[in-house]
Amino acid sequence: MPDQPALSLEMQAWLERQAKTPEALNPCVRLFGRGPDGTICKTCRHLFSHRPGKKRFYKCDLRECTNGPGSDHRVRWPACAKYELKPSRTK
């Protein structure tokens, strides 16, 4: 395999900034736009989890489910514009 040229420091910093933008992290932000500042998917009513075995997987019901890791959703991703606060559980 041929050697790849090293990236400049400016290019590395740019790539790191890109990787941290909401659009780069959460595919729904690319589709629907950014959600309210400071909100994350964890408290959104569209986030759900299932547990086929010992491990729990999170999904967003607004994304296509691939039944695989491609549609796994991170609870700490920045929210998209379809964010809706999950109703609190009251007894």
Ligand code: SF4
């Ligand atoms: S904010 Fe809600 S609708 Fe948007 S990606 Fe997160 S879980 Fe899905």
